[in-house]
Amino acid sequence: EVQLVESGGGWVQPGRALRLSCAASGFSFGDFAMHWVRQSPGKGLEWVSGISWNSDDIGYADSVKGRFTISRDNAKNSLYLQMNSLRAEDTAFYYCARDIASWYFDNRGYFGDWGQGTLVTVSS
Amino acid sequence: DIQMTQSPSSLSASVGDRVAITCRASQMISDYLNWYQQKPGKAPNLLIHGASNLQSGVPSRFSGSGSGTDFTLTISSLQPEDFATYYCQQGYSTPRTFGQGTNVEIK
Numbered sequence: 001e002v003q004l005v006e007s008g009g010g011w012v013q014p015g016r017a018l019r020l021s022c023a024a025s026g027f028s029f030g031d032f033a034m035h036w037v038r039q040s041p042g043k044g045l046e047w048v049s050g051i052s053w054n055s056d057d058i059g060y061a062d063s064v065k066g067r068f069t070i071s072r073d074n075a076k077n078s079l080y081l082q083m084n085s086l087r088a089e090d091t092a093f094y095y096c097a098r099d100i101a102s103w104y105f106d107n108r109g110y111f112g113d114w115g116q117g118t119l120v121t122v123s124s
Numbered sequence: 125d126i127q128m129t130q131s132p133s134s135l136s137a138s139v140g141d142r143v144a145i146t147c148r149a150s151q152m153i154s155d156y157l158n159w160y161q162q163k164p165g166k167a168p169n170l171l172i173h174g175a176s177n178l179q180s181g182v183p184s185r186f187s188g189s190g191s192g193t194d195f196t197l198t199i200s201s202l203q204p205e206d207f208a209t210y211y212c213q214q215g216y217s218t219p220r221t222f223g224q225g226t227n228v229e230i231k
Binding site: 035037044045046047050059061062095100104105106107108109110111112114115116117 | 125154156158160162166167168169170173174179211213215216217218219220221222223224225
């Protein structure tokens with residue numbers, strides 16, 4: 001059974017940093033692209049960032065480019081999101097999602113499995 | 125970025141009703157269109173990929189159709205567990221973008 005478990009969310013002041021983690025199990029983590037998708041409370045879904053199986057290719061939404069950094073450790077079956085210079089508009093549930101493809105930009109890909117999400121609240 | 129527009133934004137329906145949700149892309153995306161269901165307090169769940177391919181384990185009352193710019197998710201006979209929010213998402217190009225969601229409520 002595929003399991004994705006996010007951690008690291010919490011309350012943080014504007015301008016500060018936070019690092020999210022996603023622990024994966026039940027599949028060959030190193031074979032698949034991974035993504036972060038967020039959802040502001042009561043709002044829709046927004047793709048944040050994606051990373052290919054070997055970390056060679058990475059992409060970001062314009063809203064987080066230059067502030068967030070995605071990474072992965074295939075030996076630890078883990079995905080990360082380093083979030084710097086946080087803003088109030090970054091407040092959201094952050095979901096880790098497994099792609100069915102190996103490359104994050106593969107148009108045949110889709111978000112086949114999701115974690116339960118971790119809430120990030122940015123407020124003074 | 126490719127904009128995805130769903131209609132309606134919300135609908136009220138009864139158990140047993142046939143329900144259709146449409147999704148329009150701002151440019152041609154072939155059949156790189158996926159549908160997700162989300163229930164309150166839960167993560168989204170994949171229903172349909174590649175416009176019309178039913179994800180394993182998803183009931184056959186769900187179906188998807190369309191190609192190019194216009195797509196439809198159909199629920200043939202609405203069940204109590206189907207009351208949820210539905211999202212379309214394009215995989216044609218990055219950034220991957222979602223529709224704004226369609227909330228299916230009980231009439």
